[in-house]
Amino acid sequence: MRRIRKWHALLVAAAAALCVPASGVSSSSDNSMITKVGKTEGQLNLIAWEGYTQPQWVKPFTKATGCKVKPKYGGSSDEMVTLMRTGQYDAVSASGDASLRLIFGKDVRPIDPKLIPDYKNFIGALKSPPHNTVKGVHYGISLQWGPNTLLYNTKKVKPKPTSWGVLYSSKYKGKVTIPDNPIQIADAALYLSKAKPSLGIKDPYELTDPQFKASVDLLKRQHALVKKYWVTAGDEIDLFKNGSATIGASWPYQTNTLQAAKAPVKDLIPKEGATGWADTWMISSKAKHPNCAVKWIQWVSTPKVQAQQAIYFGETPANTKACVIMDKLSKGSCAQYHANAPTAYFKSIKFWKTPTKDCGNGKSNCMDYTKWQQAWTDIKS
Amino acid sequence: MNATAVRAERPLGNARRRLSAALWRRPWLRAVALLLPPLGWMIVFYLAALAVLFVSAFWSIDSFTGKLTHTWTWANFHTIFSDPTYRQIAWRTIWMASAVTLTDAIVAFPFAYFMARIAGPRQRTLLFVLVLLPLWSSYLARIYAWRLILNHDGALNWTLGKLGLPTQGWAFTNTAMWIVFSYIWLPFMILPIYAALERIPDSYIEASRDLGARNWTTFRRVIVPLALPGIVAGSIFTFSLTLGDYITPSLVGNVDFIGNVIYRNVLGLTNNLPFAAAYATIPLLVMGLYLVVAKRLGAFDAL
Numbered sequence: 234m235r236r237i238r239k240w241h242a243l244l245v246a247a248a249a250a251l252c253v254p255a256s257g258v259s260s261s262s263d264n265s266m267i268t269k270v271g272k273t274e275g276q277l278n279l280i281a282w283e284g285y286t287q288p289q290w291v292k293p294f295t296k297a298t299g300c301k302v303k304p305k306y307g308g309s310s311d312e313m314v315t316l317m318r319t320g321q322y323d324a325v326s327a328s329g330d331a332s333l334r335l336i337f338g339k340d341v342r343p344i345d346p347k348l349i350p351d352y353k354n355f356i357g358a359l360k361s362p363p364h365n366t367v368k369g370v371h372y373g374i375s376l377q378w379g380p381n382t383l384l385y386n387t388k389k390v391k392p393k394p395t396s397w398g399v400l401y402s403s404k405y406k407g408k409v410t411i412p413d414n415p416i417q418i419a420d421a422a423l424y425l426s427k428a429k430p431s432l433g434i435k436d437p438y439e440l441t442d443p444q445f446k447a448s449v450d451l452l453k454r455q456h457a458l459v460k461k462y463w464v465t466a467g468d469e470i471d472l473f474k475n476g477s478a479t480i481g482a483s484w485p486y487q488t489n490t491l492q493a494a495k496a497p498v499k500d501l502i503p504k505e506g507a508t509g510w511a512d513t514w515m516i517s518s519k520a521k522h523p524n525c526a527v528k529w530i531q532w533v534s535t536p537k538v539q540a541q542q543a544i545y546f547g548e549t550p551a552n553t554k555a556c557v558i559m560d561k562l563s564k565g566s567c568a569q570y571h572a573n574a575p576t577a578y579f580k581s582i583k584f585w586k587t588p589t590k591d592c593g594n595g596k597s598n599c600m601d602y603t604k605w606q607q608a609w610t611d612i613k614s
Numbered sequence: 615m616n617a618t619a620v621r622a623e624r625p626l627g628n629a630r631r632r633l634s635a636a637l638w639r640r641p642w643l644r645a646v647a648l649l650l651p652p653l654g655w656m657i658v659f660y661l662a663a664l665a666v667l668f669v670s671a672f673w674s675i676d677s678f679t680g681k682l683t684h685t686w687t688w689a690n691f692h693t694i695f696s697d698p699t700y701r702q703i704a705w706r707t708i709w710m711a712s713a714v715t716l717t718d719a720i721v722a723f724p725f726a727y728f729m730a731r732i733a734g735p736r737q738r739t740l741l742f743v744l745v746l747l748p749l750w751s752s753y754l755a756r757i758y759a760w761r762l763i764l765n766h767d768g769a770l771n772w773t774l775g776k777l778g779l780p781t782q783g784w785a786f787t788n789t790a791m792w793i794v795f796s797y798i799w800l801p802f803m804i805l806p807i808y809a810a811l812e813r814i815p816d817s818y819i820e821a822s823r824d825l826g827a828r829n830w831t832t833f834r835r836v837i838v839p840l841a842l843p844g845i846v847a848g849s850i851f852t853f854s855l856t857l858g859d860y861i862t863p864s865l866v867g868n869v870d871f872i873g874n875v876i877y878r879n880v881l882g883l884t885n886n887l888p889f890a891a892a893y894a895t896i897p898l899l900v901m902g903l904y905l906v907v908a909k910r911l912g913a914f915d916a917l
Contacts, residue, residue, distance in 0.1 A: 338681060407783065461786045461868050477766040477785055603886070610878075611699040613870055614706075 262320070262518040266343040266370070267527060274522040277529055279304045280316050280325040282512070284486075284546045290538040297532075300525035308465070309414070310585075317341075320519035324526040326376060328510045329364035330416055330585040334602075336365075336372045341515040343370045348527055351534040351552055358579050359551045364586050365513040373515035374530050377539070379548035379570075380509040380582050381412075381420065382500040384483035384491075386473065397424040397503045399480060401451060406458045410472050410481035413462035415602070415609035416585055419508050420482060421448040421455075423583055427505040437508065437583050439592045445600045445608070452612045462613060466490075473498055485547035485570070502581070509582035543570050664898075671892035682887070690892035700875070704896050707872045710788070711856035714795040715849045718803040721796070722848065723841075726807035745801050753798065757865050760794045761785070764866070791867040795856050802851035810844025811837070846913035853904060857897045872897055 277300045279286060286304035295301055305322065307313035310331035317325050317340050327335055335341045346352040352360070352374065359375035366372065385394055390405070397420065400409055411417055422437035425447055434444050460478050463469040469487050472478035474496055488500040514533065516526045532538055539550035540558035549571050550559075556567040567573050592599040600608075637644045671690055674683050694700045729741045748756060763769045764785045771781040784790045814837060822832040860873025872893065879890035908914070 459868065464864060471761075475765045475767045606878075606886075607693075607697075607699075610703075610870060610875060611697075613868075614699045614702050 264339055264342060264518050266345060267516065267523060268345045270348060270527045271524045273298050273300050273524045273528055275299055275301060277302050277522050277525040278322045280307050280313050280322050282307065282326055285326050287545055290541050294532045298525065298528045300528060317517060322517055323520040323522045324514055324516045324529065326512050327515050328512050328585050330587050332364045332373065332513050332515060333587045335515060336367055340518055341372050342518045343372050344374065344516060346371050346374065349374050349531055349534050354554045355551045356553055358576065359511065362511060364511060364584065373513035374534060375551045376512045376514055376533060377543060377548045377550055378509060378511035379485055380502055380507040382483050382485060382507060383503050384481055384488055384498055384500045386479040387497045387499050389479040395504055397505050398428060400482065401455050403458060405480050407460055408479040409458045410461050410463050410469055410478040411459060412482060413464050415605040418448050418452065418605055418608060421451045423508060424505055425451060438586050438588045439599045441598055449608045449612060456612060489547045506581045506583065509584050511584045543572060667891045667894060670888050671895060673888040675886050675888060690889045694892055703870050703875055704872055707857060708900060710791065711853045713792055714799060714856045715852045717796045718800050718852045719845055719849060722800060722803040722807050726804050726811055730808050730811035745804050749801055756798060757794060757862055761866055764790050786866065786868040788867065791863060794862055794866050799852040799855050803848035806847040807841060807844040810841045814840045843912040846908045846911045850908055850913060854901050857900065
C-alpha cells in the first residue's frame with residue numbers, strides 16, 4: 234500500500250510541477266556607463282534593421298575581433314523595443330522613435346564616446362542628438378540617417394509634385410500608398426505646419442490636442458484615397474511595379490530597388506521638408522557580450538563600413554570621412570546620398586522620435602505614443 | 615544469464631508486478647494514469663494559457679516605457695466597448711466571417727453532394743484529391759497568388775481586358791478579402807458536408823419517393839435536414855478561421871480585423887499585451903456562443 238501512495242504522490246507532484254509556470258531566468262541588469270573595452274567574448278547578438286549586418290562588413294569584423302555576429306532583424310521600431318526587453322540581445326540599431334523608450338525603460342547602458350575613435354569625425358548634429366543623449370549622457374552612438382521621401386511614377390504623375398499635399402488631394406484617388414505606421418501622423422502634422430500655419434505646429438512629434446486632431450482628421454480623409462497602407466518595403470515595391478499605386482510616401486531604399494528594376498519612378502523631398510530616421514547603436518543593460526558590442530560600434534563607425542552600409546541601404550553616413558570612400562566604391566554616391574550635404578539639409582529633416590506628454594515647453598499637454606497608436610487604428614478602420 | 619543479473623532484475627520485476635496489480639485493483643488509478651498526459655497537456659498549455667490571457671486582460675502598461683503594471687483595472691474593456699473604432703473592427707470581422715461561411719456553404723453543398731451521391735468511385739477519388747490539393751501548398755503562397763490575380767495589372771484584369779469587359783479594382787478591398795477567405799477555407803466546408811451526405815442511407819430517399827415526394831421535396835425535407843449537422847460543423851471551421859486570421863487582411867485587404875489589432879498590440883506599437891488580451895476575449899466569446907448554437911443543431915454528431 235505504501236508504494237501505491239508514493240506512486241500517487243509522484244503523480245500529483247508531477248502535475249504540480251507542470252502547473253508551475255516556468256519562471257524566466259532574468260539576467261542581472263547593469264546601468265553603469267561603459268568606459269573601457271575588455272577582452273572580447275567571442276559572440277555578439279544583435280537586433281538590426283534588415284541590411285545593417287551584411288557579410289561584406291560582418292565577416293572582416295569577426296576576423297578582426299573573434300566576435301561571431303548573430304543578427305536578428307527587427308521589422309519595426311516597436312518590435313525592436315519588444316525584442317530588447319527580452320534581455321537576450323547585446324545591442325540594437327534603434328531609430329529615434331525607439332531610442333528614448335529604451336533609455337527611459339532603463340534597457341540600455343550609457344557609453345563614453347571616447348571609446349569610439351571615429352566619433353570625432355561625425356557630423357556635429359549627430360554627436361549628441363536629443364534622441365540618444367539625455368542630460369549630456371550618451372546612451373549610444375549614431376550610425377546613419379535618411380529622409381522619408383515622396384515616391385512617384387514619372388509616367389502617371391504629372392506635373393512633377395512639389396508638396397506633400399498631393400497625397401491628400403483627390404487627384405490620385407485610389408493610387409496612393411503610405412506606410413502602415415502610427416509615426417505617419419507626424420507626416421500629416423509636418424504638412425499642416427506649412428499648409429495651416431494657424432495651428433501653430435512647431436514640432437510634428439509634439440502635438441497638442443487641437444493640432445493632433447487636425448492631423449488625424451487629415452489622415453482620416455486621406456483613407457478613401459489610399460490603395461494600400463504598406464507594411465514592408467517589398468509591399469510598396471510591388472504596388473509600384475504592378476501599377477496599383479503611382480504615388481506614395483517611401484524610403485530611398487524602395488526608389489533604388491525600383492529604379493534598378495527599370496521602373497519609371499523618382500523620389501524627392503517636397504517643399505515642406507520631410508520626416509526621417511536617425512539610427513543609433515545602443516548596448517543592452519543586460520548584455521552578455523558588452524566588449525564585443527563596443528568593438529562592433531567602433532567597427533561600424535569607421536569610414537569604410539559607413540560607406541559600404543550607406544550605399545547598400547541608400548542612406549547617409551554619420552561619419553564625414555565616408556564620403557571619399559563612397560565615391561571610390563560607386564562614383565557619385567556621396568552626393569546621391571547627401572553625405573556631403575550642408576547642415577541645412579540635415580536641419581530640414583524632422584527625425585523620428587517617441588511622442589511623449591512632455592512638449593518640451595514645460596507643459597505636458599501633448600499626445601503620447603499610446604494616443605498615436607489608438608488614433609492610427611482609428612484612421613485605418 | 616548469470617546469478618547476479620537475475621538478482622539485480624528481481625526488485626524491478628517485483629515492482630512492476632505490484633504496480634500492475636495495483637492498477638488492476640483500482641480502475642480509477644488506471645484512468646488517471648491514462649488520462650494524465652493528454653489532460654496535463656490540455657491544462658498546462660491550453661487552459662492555463664487561456665487563464666493567463668484572461669487575467670492579463672485586466673492589467674495595463676505604462677504609456678511611455680511600455681512596461682506592465684500589475685494593477686486590476688477594467689480600462690481595457692472600457693476602451694473596447696466605448697471606442698467606436700474597436701466596435702467597428704469587431705463587427706467587420708464577424709460580418710466577414712458570416713459572409714465567408716455563407717458563401718462557402720452555398721458553394722460547397724452542390725460539390726459535396728456530387729461527390730457523395732452522384733460521382734463514381736474513381737471520380738470521387740479524383741475530386742477528393744482536387745479538394746485536398748491546395749492544402750498541400752503553403753497558405754501564404756496561395757494568398758500571394760491571389761494578389762497576383764487581383765492586382766491592377768493582374769491575371770483577372772488581363773483576361774477581362776482581352777474579353778472586352780470592364781476591368782475591376784478589387785485589389786486591397788473587402789471584396790478581395792471575401793474572395794480569398796472563401797477560397798482558402800472551402801475544403802473545410804466541403805469535407806464535413808460530404809461526410810454528412812454520405813451517411814444518409816439510400817433507403818431514406820427511396821422511402822421518401824415511395825411516399826410520393828418529388829425530387830425537390832425529398833431534397834428539402836430529407837437531405838438538407840440530415841446534412842445540416844455537417845453544414846454547421848463546416849461552418850465552425852470557416853467561421854472561426856476567418857475570425858482569427860490576420861494574415862489575409864494584411865496581405866490582400868486594407869483594413870484591420872480583430873487579429874490585426876491583437877497582432878499590432880503584441881509585436882508592434884506599444885507592446886500593449888493587456889489590451890491585446892482583452893481584445894482577444896471578444897472572438898473567444900463569439901466562438902463560445904457559436905459553439906453552443908452549433909451543439910444544439912447537432913454539429914458535433916457529424917464530426
